[in-house]
Amino acid sequence: MIRKVLIANRGEIAVRIIRACREMGILTVAVYSEADREALHAQLADEAVCIGPAPSKDSYLNMERILSAALVTGADAVHPGFGFLSENSTFARRCQECHITWIGPSPEVMDRLGNKSEARNTMQAAGVPVIPGTKEPVFDWETGLSEADRIGFPVMIKAALGGGGKGMRMAETRGEFQSAFQTAQKEAKSSFADGTMYVERLIRHPRHVEFQIMADSFGNVIHLGERDCSIQRNHQKMIEESPCVAIDDTLRERMGSAAVRAAKAAHYVNAGTIEFLLEPDGNFYFMEMNTRIQVEHPVTEWVTGMDLIQEQLRVASGMPLSVTQGEVRLSGHAIECRINAENPAKNFRPCPGKITEMHLPGGFGVRVDTAAYDGYVIPAFYDSMLAKLIVHGRTREEAIARMRSALGEVVIEGVDTNVDYLYSILNEEEYLAGRADIEFVERLTERL
Known part of the structure; x- marks a missing residue:
């Protein structure tokens, strides 16, 4: 059984995980930014480690500092909660390389399902209904428009590695497509450092x-x-x-x-x-x-x-x-x-x-x-x-x-x-x- 869990998160989900561990007799390690020094999760955990300044990139998204906190405290598992690094396969892989149990699916599965185009193809092969859309990744609006013509308007343009509603735009007509695609792709590059897109039919009133x-x-x-x-x-x-x-x-x-x-x-x-x-x-x-x-x-x-x-x-x-x-x-x-x-x-x-x-x-x-x-x-x-x-x-x-x-x-x-x-x-x-x-x-x- 896991002995000590580092929670690579903050807020209510970190508190929720601490309580679940406590009931099971599992020790917990909280990580917190300088802005979260008085946060509840840092007070409730058995141990707490400051991992950097307030900005997420310097703390809750900093893999090196989180892994260092896990190794220093002797945590044998990491629970990522949701958001931050929870769907980051690189972080999951780094945990495994440090012989730390990742509480979630394997990095390989995360890679397969994190890419929406590949996930769609996996589901189709399993007989799971998918929204009609592109079968291959789309990198430019011209290719996307050609695919949209094949699928039929209106369409949704989505970031292949997106989430949380970012990198998504709707195009009702051909005339709206170029602007919608370029805006969505720009947002995808900014949010996920990846401009790979895909296009699918817009489902009305679902x-x-x-x-x-x-x-x-x-x-x-x-x-x-x-x-x-x-x-x-x-x-x-x-x-x-x-x-x-x-x-x-x-x-x-x-x-x-x-x-x-x-x-x-x-x-x-x-x-x-x-x-x-x-x-x-x-x-x-x-x-x-x-x-x-x-x-x-x-x-x-x-x-x-x-x-x-x-x-x-x-x-x-x-x-x-x-x-x-x-x-x-x-x-x-x-x-x-x-x-x-x-x-x-x-x-x-x-x-x-x-x-x-x-x-x-x-x-x-x-x-x-x-x-x-x-x-x-x-x-x-x-x-x-x-x-x-x-x-x-x-x-x-x-x-x-x-x-x-x-x-x-x-x-x-x-x-x-x-x-x-x-x-x-x-x-x-x-x-x-x-x-x-x-x-x-x-x-x-x-x-x-």
Whole structure:
């Protein structure tokens, strides 16, 4: 069994991993930047090491300093969380070279699935439906336009090594394509140091539905149901829930089986997420695979009763999955809201600063994952997420009522937050009726 884990991350996910390790008797090492000297994860871990100045490139993205911290403290494993280096195959490979267990899939699998063009080809070979698009990488807009003509407009232009909504643009017509392609490629080069692109058909009014999978090194692969992540802005998720109201047992079996096939085709081990676009008529298409734990994993934990972080640790320690597919049961309904330090009235402008007063809700069926506290200073160098508020109910209606009540209790003074905006979503007729697609927030923002 793993003895000591270095958490190569910060914020609520670092706190979440520390708590899971503590319950299993595993020691933890936190790494922190100078801006995070008073951060909660640095205070909760058994050991903490400062790895550099505030900018991510000098700290949380600095492989040498993180590996040095692992070696100095005697950590025998690294958990990358999400974001930062979590999907960086070079870092995973460096950990292995230092004889440190990487809690995630192998670097080779990360390479295969991190390149969206190669991932699409892998899925097609496994019989998983994919959105019609380019079969080879695209490097210039002329080639991309020729492919778009073959696919048919409108199209989406995406970075092959992208993520988080960056390096993506839509082109409704041929006349829009060159500008959209060049803008997306420029953003891809800036964000990922790679301008490789691909083009696919634009799916109108889909839902964003993802399936959580777990796989061990003995060839066992299971799915843990789906999450509806359609409530998103600029491809950044805001509210997630499980199960999806648009999916019945028959469709869940089809999509879950496709997710398992996808993971097996990639020889996947550990936790991962298969993301699909679901059309109103029930057709679904593979979009991408995230080779890490997801921000929204708590909703799956609540409807399945499984601790996904602890399952990751067991699998990385060489143990088989703790459950079989037949033992997975979805119970009730869970919803997660991401509370961010941002101002929706000012185009969701981030709002770093000091929290002067803070009260978070509790009670039956309410969970809060956060690293913030009263008096905490939110740094300006990282993402704006303050907390994840998660509720569980016997039905979707009960879960929505519980989330409304919980949001109504939230008090965060000193900085702006999106709490009121989230509350407004929960009162929208389209959301309440379960009809929201990935364009819902765009329509809502225009109305507001």
